[in-house]
Each structure stands twice: as C-alpha cells, then as structure tokens.
Amino acid sequence: MKKIFILATISLLVSCKEKTTTSTNYTTGNKEITLEEIWNGTFSAKRMNALNSMNGDFYSLLNTDDEGNTTVDKYSYKTLEKVETIVNSASLKDLKSFDSYNFNAEESSVILGTDFKKIYRRSFTGTFYYYNINSKKLTLIGKDIQEPTFSPDSKKIAYAKNNNIYILNLTNGNKVTQVTKDGKFNNVINGITDWVYEEEFGFVRAFEWSNNSKYLAFLRFNESDVPTFSMDMVGTANYPNQQVFKYPKAGEKNAEVTLHMYTLSSKNTKKIALGNYEYIPRIKWSNDANVLVATTLNRHQNNLKLHKVNALRSSSSLLLDETDKAYVDITDNLTFLNDNSFIWTSEKDGFNHIYHYDFSGKLINQITKGDWEVTNYYGYNASKKTIYYQSVENGSTNRGVYSIDLNGKNKKLLSNKDGTNTASFSKNLNYFINTFSSSEIPPIYSLYTAEGEMLKVIKDNSELKEELSEYKMSPKEFSTISINGNELNMWMIKPADFDENKKYPLLMFQYSGPGSQQVANKWNASNDYWHNMLAQKGMIIVCVDGRGTGFKGSDFKKSTYLNLVKYETEDQIAAAKKLAKRSYIDENNIGIWGWSFGGHMSTNSLLKGSDIFTTAIAVAPVTSWRFYDTVYTERFLRTPQENPAGYDDNSPVNYPEKLKGNYLLVHGTGDDNVHVQNSYRMINSLIDANKQFDMFIVPDRTHGIYKGKNTRLNLYTKMTNFVETHLINKSNSTTKIKG
Structure with a gap:
C-alpha cells in the first residue's frame, strides 16, 4: 500500500501541478542505511545529462553509445526524440573520445575537448579540436590550452595558453596570431582569471568577442606583487611536489587588473581607462557591436559601476552607479534587449528584484516587486516581451518558475508551487525542462511550454523512491524557531521509532555563510542520508538557518556585516x-558540525557555547579570517587594517582556552581554498592552551576531501565513530522516561 501511494503521489505531481502537495507520511522500512551505500551511489538519483540548447526548438546531449563511443546527439524539444547524431568519435581518426563540445553560432562546427587537467575549482587545461560538421574534417586547435571560443562570425577561435591569448584563423590556412606576449606564470595572466577571481567571482574566461568579430576585449592580471602561497603535495614519489600560486589574503595586495581592447584588423591592443576601481568582475558586449559594458567594484565592494566602453574610440563613460551600505553582489543577469536597454537585478529596495533601464542608465521600471527574492534570471523573449525567472515568493524554502511581462504585468507561475523547481530553457525560450524535487520527492524532469503547460515527464526517479521505502527513513520536519528576535527556518530529523517520552542526543548541522541556505524544500544530498543514518542510531538532527543566510531580504542577509560569524554563532547557541x-532532547549531549564556513561555525559554537555544546566536528574550517582571501572576506568585514576586531573577536585561534568539549578537526593538506594553515594554527593554539582534541589530516586532498579510493567513506566513518562515542553512547536518553 505504501509503495502504491508514493507512485500515485509522483503521478499527481507531474500531471497536475496546481494540486501539488508533499506527503506528511514517510515510508519507513527495516533496512539500515550504511556508509558504504551512501558513498557507492546506492541512493543517487537519476539525472539528465547537461543539455546544450540549440537554435530553434532543439537541444543536444553528450552521450556514450553501446560501443563506448562518444556522441553529440540532437533532440527535439517538442518530442524529446533524437533527431540526429551530429558527431561520433568512432568516425574521428585522431580522437577516440571527447569530454566536452561547444558549437559555433550557426551550429555548423563544434569544438571538442579532451585530456583535461584540473587547475583549480573551475579551471583546467585540455586538448581541443575544431570539427567541421559538413566536411567532417577534424583539426587540432592546441594542447594544454584553455577556454577556446568561436568568434560570432565563426571564422576564428580565441584561446589562452601559458597566460597568453591566441587567435586561430579558420579561413586563412589555420594561421595563429599571438595577441599577448607578456604572460608569465605567477606574474602576468592574459584572458584567464587569477585564483581569487575564479573562486569568488565565479568565472575563468576573461576575454569576450564583439558581436561583429572585429574586437576582442580581455582582462590582464598583473599579480607580480600578490603574496605567494605554497603547499607540499605528497603524491607517490620519494619527494613532495610543491604547488605554488598567488593568493591574496585579507588586507594584502590584489592583482592589478586592467581592461584591454584588441583590434583584429590592425592587430593593436589598447588599455581602457575605467577610473578608480579595485575589481573588474564582469565584461559583456552590448547589442551595439562597438560598445562593451565593463563592471567595476571598489575594494569595499559597496560601489558597483557599469561603464560603456567605445571600442572605436577606446574610451569609456558611466552607465550605472549602484551603492549599498554593506556590499553589492555580482551576478550574470545583465541582459541587453534589441534597443540596448537592459535588464538588471538589484537588492536596492531590500529584496533582490528585476529592473529595466535604458542605455543612458535611466530607470524605465521595476519589473518585480514584493517582500520576496528573485533567485534566478532565465531570460527575455523579445517577441513576447516576457521575462522568465525563479523566485521564493511561495516561501523562502521553496523555488518556483515564473513569467512576467517586461512592464511588470501578467505574472504567472509556470511550475509547481512548492518544493524546488529549476528551469532549463530552450535558446528561443519556447520550452523549458523543469527539475522538481522536494524533501520527500526525488527529482522529476518534465518538459514544459513557456506558457507553463506540462507536456511530458522525462525522468521521475520512482524506482529510487520505491527502493528507499525499504530503509529506515524519517522525514525532514520543517518549521521555524524564534531566536534573537527572528523567525529562523529549521528542519528536524527524528528516529523512525521516535518516542516523545524518551530523550535523545542532538546533533546540529549548518553552514551559515552569507546568502547561503541549508533549510530548503528539496531532495536529499549525501549528508541527508548520513543524518538519517545517525537518526536511526538514536539521535535527533537539526538544521537552523540563522542571521546572515539568504533569501529573506538584504537586511537579514547583511545583518552580519563587519561582524562575520558573531551573530551566526549566537543564533546556533541560542537555538541549541x-x-x-x-x-525529548538530552540537554547534556548536544553537538554541532559543519564544513568550510560551517566548520568555522561549529568550532566557534563549541568554544563560545561550551555551556550547551559538548561536541563539535569542523571540516576544512577557516579559523582566522586573516587567512582567507581578499574578495570574499573583505566583502563582509572590510580589511583587517580597518576592522581588526571584526576579524579577531570571532576567530577561534584567539581563544582556544574556551575549549571544554570534544573536538574533531579535519582538513585536507591540498586545500587551495581554505588552506590547511587554518587548522595547523588552530592545532598550535590548542596545544599552547594545553587542550586535548582529535584531528584527521588528509594528505593532498582539496577542499572537498573526496579524491582517491574510499576517501569520503573513510572520512564519514571517522565522523560517525566520533558522534557515536561522544553523543550517542554517552546519552542514555532512549531509555529515560519523562518525569
């Protein structure tokens, strides 16, 4: 009966979105969740391959056929049926397989990539080929290159190699022109971002073709004065290999970043003056082929400017000037319409909303309004004068997909109201594939028209839901908790056999970073299965999103400005x-854990909340904000020279004597993001204070601590044993009766 109910619920979800609800009952079987199952993929949901929207009503997928050959296949949005195979590695003489593909504007050619070598989180080098679909000719672009990109006229490909920019001319005997020549490792980078831009501004390729293919705008990073960080990588050789890279820590010198314009006809490059600024986090060409728009930020990141750059005159003028009492976030939502008016998102009314400006920078209208946030901007259909976006207007833990006219009228919900809905639109914005999930319904992929009509279910993961019904699983119980004058979002997981007459140890999980969210109505991640496993061992798991987290307005998010981790820690302690x-909570056995920012939080909570927390696990934590990068840290704290108390008063390396409970510190030595230096300094501070603690140092692993056989399994086994020893086994709660 229970299995039938679940499948019926899924059918209801995908056939009649207006009546979507989530079940308050949760199917619970007898099987125990194991760590091996969590980390071998037993509970992984089936997902769609990342699709590439094509011209017209088509999309493409990267597939592997029955013979193991790599293919790029074209599909129809209308039918979801395969139309043709565009390229098959079996027919390529010099390329047995490939891992990426990118079309030119006409989709007559494609760039194929293979042999990727990771650099940082988003960056990599690879071997790339140019493939002409009509002639079926394959040409090598280059080995160990980065970000090859077609020009809009499809006659050229720009790419970066060894910190310089090159252009391959496809109509002139594949002649290569070297655009820059001063690139040098750990000194000058052309066309590719440095470490801190890649990590904090979220992009790698720092060059952009003009729409008429006459100009190439690019950023140049002079990082010669940026301090160097180094890490010893143990590897498998007799001697370690030292990884050395430029990393600007808070208060230190950033790379000097400048904007340059290369003219292909003259082969001349000119530097563009943009006034006073610290960062250039975005460049984008407008619909005027001669006008680029460059975004600049001051070092405090509370003054953002858009500059119109005239490529013909190599001059710039101010388009938009936005300020904030705290900071301005960077997005990719800038969209130019046919008349060069533009769409822009901003928090200037206290919530993130969509605005329409003309090309002189004059506000035409605010398109969305209300005490809720736009969480994603999908695009603008010029023929329908319609904007598509995602928002939390049905509650900050839910996501819905909407359309609205450019004038702000005729808003319409296109997806399910509850749960988390994300849309992948066709290039012409006539269709979208909606991914829906909730805390109790695994991902369902469905095809919709742009008017919100559901046409077909693509994948529904009903098999996973049925399989999970055999396991001991408990629902996430969503609620709010009143803490320090705020209603905070919370979920709780109880044991499947929960008895309100018994007492249970409590483990709190959080991340808490600015603008983040952990309490969301969406399907399980790996940690959710681990939390459920712990719950079935006899404990309660709780997550509370405190002040500083996102999607509840800028005042709530920015309330932690200049005092990062102070109020967040106070909220976790007060919630506990x-x-x-x-x-039913054993007040003598309460723990907290988190990763990265969450690791800082769990450490801080244990030290400052020793009267309530007895146990903490900190994975890859920041332990002093003086050790973290400029862009992220100074956005919330300004520099340590300006705000030393904001840095030191909430950095646990400065008060190790407060440790009274059980503390497990975990870090990977190859972490280029939150350096293991953070944990080493914490260890030394604890030693100086003569405090006992546990530590787990994982050689060569990066911030995610996942690479290598059994790495995650081994880590979570360690963490499970720690929780069992210090919380579950120390609590006799499950045998205690109230009163």
Missing part, C-alpha cells in the same frame, strides 16, 4: 539552548 528545553 531553546531546543534543549524540549522534553
């Missing part, structure tokens, strides 16, 4: 104390 008053 309030939860401890519940009759």
Whole structure:
C-alpha cells in the first residue's frame, strides 16, 4: 500500500501541478542505511545529462553509445526524440573520445575537448579540436590550452595558453596570431582569471568577442606583487611536489587588473581607462557591436559601476552607479534587449528584484516587486516581451518558475508551487525542462511550454523512491524557531521509532555563510542520508538557518556585516539552548558540525557555547579570517587594517582556552581554498592552551576531501565513530522516561 501511494503521489505531481502537495507520511522500512551505500551511489538519483540548447526548438546531449563511443546527439524539444547524431568519435581518426563540445553560432562546427587537467575549482587545461560538421574534417586547435571560443562570425577561435591569448584563423590556412606576449606564470595572466577571481567571482574566461568579430576585449592580471602561497603535495614519489600560486589574503595586495581592447584588423591592443576601481568582475558586449559594458567594484565592494566602453574610440563613460551600505553582489543577469536597454537585478529596495533601464542608465521600471527574492534570471523573449525567472515568493524554502511581462504585468507561475523547481530553457525560450524535487520527492524532469503547460515527464526517479521505502527513513520536519528576535527556518530529523517520552542526543548541522541556505524544500544530498543514518542510531538532527543566510531580504542577509560569524554563532547557541528545553532532547549531549564556513561555525559554537555544546566536528574550517582571501572576506568585514576586531573577536585561534568539549578537526593538506594553515594554527593554539582534541589530516586532498579510493567513506566513518562515542553512547536518553 505504501509503495502504491508514493507512485500515485509522483503521478499527481507531474500531471497536475496546481494540486501539488508533499506527503506528511514517510515510508519507513527495516533496512539500515550504511556508509558504504551512501558513498557507492546506492541512493543517487537519476539525472539528465547537461543539455546544450540549440537554435530553434532543439537541444543536444553528450552521450556514450553501446560501443563506448562518444556522441553529440540532437533532440527535439517538442518530442524529446533524437533527431540526429551530429558527431561520433568512432568516425574521428585522431580522437577516440571527447569530454566536452561547444558549437559555433550557426551550429555548423563544434569544438571538442579532451585530456583535461584540473587547475583549480573551475579551471583546467585540455586538448581541443575544431570539427567541421559538413566536411567532417577534424583539426587540432592546441594542447594544454584553455577556454577556446568561436568568434560570432565563426571564422576564428580565441584561446589562452601559458597566460597568453591566441587567435586561430579558420579561413586563412589555420594561421595563429599571438595577441599577448607578456604572460608569465605567477606574474602576468592574459584572458584567464587569477585564483581569487575564479573562486569568488565565479568565472575563468576573461576575454569576450564583439558581436561583429572585429574586437576582442580581455582582462590582464598583473599579480607580480600578490603574496605567494605554497603547499607540499605528497603524491607517490620519494619527494613532495610543491604547488605554488598567488593568493591574496585579507588586507594584502590584489592583482592589478586592467581592461584591454584588441583590434583584429590592425592587430593593436589598447588599455581602457575605467577610473578608480579595485575589481573588474564582469565584461559583456552590448547589442551595439562597438560598445562593451565593463563592471567595476571598489575594494569595499559597496560601489558597483557599469561603464560603456567605445571600442572605436577606446574610451569609456558611466552607465550605472549602484551603492549599498554593506556590499553589492555580482551576478550574470545583465541582459541587453534589441534597443540596448537592459535588464538588471538589484537588492536596492531590500529584496533582490528585476529592473529595466535604458542605455543612458535611466530607470524605465521595476519589473518585480514584493517582500520576496528573485533567485534566478532565465531570460527575455523579445517577441513576447516576457521575462522568465525563479523566485521564493511561495516561501523562502521553496523555488518556483515564473513569467512576467517586461512592464511588470501578467505574472504567472509556470511550475509547481512548492518544493524546488529549476528551469532549463530552450535558446528561443519556447520550452523549458523543469527539475522538481522536494524533501520527500526525488527529482522529476518534465518538459514544459513557456506558457507553463506540462507536456511530458522525462525522468521521475520512482524506482529510487520505491527502493528507499525499504530503509529506515524519517522525514525532514520543517518549521521555524524564534531566536534573537527572528523567525529562523529549521528542519528536524527524528528516529523512525521516535518516542516523545524518551530523550535523545542532538546533533546540529549548518553552514551559515552569507546568502547561503541549508533549510530548503528539496531532495536529499549525501549528508541527508548520513543524518538519517545517525537518526536511526538514536539521535535527533537539526538544521537552523540563522542571521546572515539568504533569501529573506538584504537586511537579514547583511545583518552580519563587519561582524562575520558573531551573530551566526549566537543564533546556533541560542537555538541549541531553546531546543534543549524540549522534553525529548538530552540537554547534556548536544553537538554541532559543519564544513568550510560551517566548520568555522561549529568550532566557534563549541568554544563560545561550551555551556550547551559538548561536541563539535569542523571540516576544512577557516579559523582566522586573516587567512582567507581578499574578495570574499573583505566583502563582509572590510580589511583587517580597518576592522581588526571584526576579524579577531570571532576567530577561534584567539581563544582556544574556551575549549571544554570534544573536538574533531579535519582538513585536507591540498586545500587551495581554505588552506590547511587554518587548522595547523588552530592545532598550535590548542596545544599552547594545553587542550586535548582529535584531528584527521588528509594528505593532498582539496577542499572537498573526496579524491582517491574510499576517501569520503573513510572520512564519514571517522565522523560517525566520533558522534557515536561522544553523543550517542554517552546519552542514555532512549531509555529515560519523562518525569
């Protein structure tokens, strides 16, 4: 009966979105979740391959056929049926397989990539080929190159190699022109971002073709004065290999970043003056082929400017000037319409909304309004004068897909109301594939028209839901908790055999970083299965999104400005104390854990909340904000020279004597993001204070601590044993009766 109910619920979700609800009952079987199952993929949901929207009503997928050959296949949005195979590696003489593909504007040619070598989180080098679909000719572009990109006229390909930019001319005997020549490792980078831009501004390719293919705009990073960080990588050789790279820590010198314009006809490059600024986090060509728009930020990141750059005159003028009392976020939402008016998102009214400006920078109208946030901008259909976006207007833990006219009228919900809905639109914005999930319904992929008509279910993951019904699983119970004058979002997982007459140890999980969210109505991640496994061992798991987290307005998010981690820590401590008053919580056995920012939070909570927390696990934590990068840290704290108390008063390396409970510190030595230096300094501080603790140092692993056989399994085994020893086994709660 229970399995039938679940499948019926899924059918209801995909056939009649207006009536979508999530079940308050959760199917619970008898099987125990194991760590091996969590990390061998037993509970992984089926997902769609990342699709590439094509011209017209088509999309393409990268597939592997039955013979193991790599293919790029074309599909119809209308039918979801394959139309043709565009390229098959079996027919390529010099390329047995490939891992990426990118079309030119006419989709008559494609760039194929293979042999990728990772650099940082988003960057890599690879071997890339140019493939002419009509002639079926394959040409090598280059080995160990980065970001090859077609020009709009499809006659050229720009790419970067060894910190310089090159252009391959496809109509002139494949002649290569070297655009820059001063690139040098750890000194000058042309056309590719440095470490901090890649990590914090979220992009790698720092060059852009003009729409008429006459100009190539690019950023140049002079990082010669940026301090160097180094890490010893143990590897498998007799001697370690040292990884050395430029990393600007808070208060230190950033790379000097400048904008340059290369003219292909004259082969001349000119530097573009943009006034006073610290960062150039975005460049984008407008619909005027001669006008680029460059975004600049000051070092405090509270003054953002858009500059119109005239390529013909190599001059710039101010288009938009936006300020904030705290900071301005960077997005990719800038969209130019046919008349060069533009769409822009901003928090200037207290919530993130969509605005329409003309090309002189004059506001035409605010398109979306309300005490809710736009969370994603999908695009603008000029023929329908319609904008498509995602928002939280049905509650900050839900996501819905909407359309609205350019004038702000005729808003329409296109997806399910509850749960998390994300859309992948066709290039012409006539269709979208909606991914829906909730805390109790695994991902369902469905094809919709742009008017919100659901046409077909593509994948529904009903098999996973049925399989999970055999396991001991408990629902996430969503609620709010009143803490420090705020209603904070919270979920709780109880044991499947929960008895309100018993007492249970409590483990709190959080991340808490600015603008983040952990309490969301979406399907399970790996940690959710681990939390459920712990719950079935006899404990309660809780997550609370405190002040500073996202999607509840800028005042809530930016309330932690200049005091990062202070209020977030206070909220977790206060939440723990309030939860401890519940009759079924063992107030003497409360722990907290987190990763990265969450690791800082769990450390801080244990030290500053020693009267309530007895146990903490910190994975890859920041332990002093003086050790983290300029862009992220100074956005929220300004520099340590300006705000030393904001850095030091909430950095646990400065008060190790407060440790009274059980503390497990975990870090990978190859972490280029949050350096293991953070944990080493914490260890030394604890030693100086003569405090006992546990540590788990993982050689060569990066911030995610996942690379290598059994790495995650081994880590979570360690963490499970720690929780069992210090929380579950120390609590006799499950045998205690109230009163």
